[in-house]
Amino acid sequence: AEWCGPCKTLGPILDEVVAELAGKIILAKVDIDSNPGVAQAFQVQSIPAVFGLVDGKVASSFVGAQGIDAVRSFVQGLLPAEEISEVERLVALGDEASLVQALTIEADNISAVTALALLLVERDGDGDTDAALKLLDRIPESAETRRIAAMARTEAVDDIEATLAELLKTAKDDEADRQRFVDLLEVLGPDDPRTATWRRRLTSALF
Secondary structure, three states: OOOOHHHHHHHHHHHHHHHHOOOOOOOOOOOOOOOHHHHHHOOOOOOOEEEEEEOOEEEEEEEOOOOHHHHHHHHHOOOOHHHOOHHHHHHHHOOHHHHHHHHHHOOOOHHHHHHHHHHHHHOOOOOOHHHHHHHHOOOOOOHHHHHHHHHHHOOOOOOHHHHHHHHHOOOOOOHHHHHHHHHHHHHHOOOOHHHHHHHHHHHHHHO
């Protein structure tokens, strides 16, 4: 539905995950306002609601916005066992060694690149941010790659709003501060209500 904010967040994630599978899964989106009969048939109580159909029957479902890893796991679960490739199996394992092995088979596999880059950024200590950014260069930009790249470029802060307020003072004239400001918004993510508020403040400061 047009009024559904979480639907607009989830939609691009579904598009990206389904595209990774190159035709193994077909994605159909239904506006419940225009198709109330479909909503009734699937007994939809709230949206976004996602149903995975196998042989015309609901095999799995979830409600609410989900992150890309959860969506990827959900979609993988709809595939027949024989359809899961070695790379997909390694990505599903999710540990660093398995992801590195997956990339030796398919160097630009989107799922493996994003998962490994995130692991590198979140690694205990300082993380390997340079390696993460180089990995992300292998694949097309997406909302998820922008978020991970922003995490790689951004040092952890105790009070993100105080940091944003300070950066806003210099963002117009200092490109580095402006980039750090934008990176912090990417780290917050589109679901955080502070993101839209601070993005508007940045626009006002710049123009």
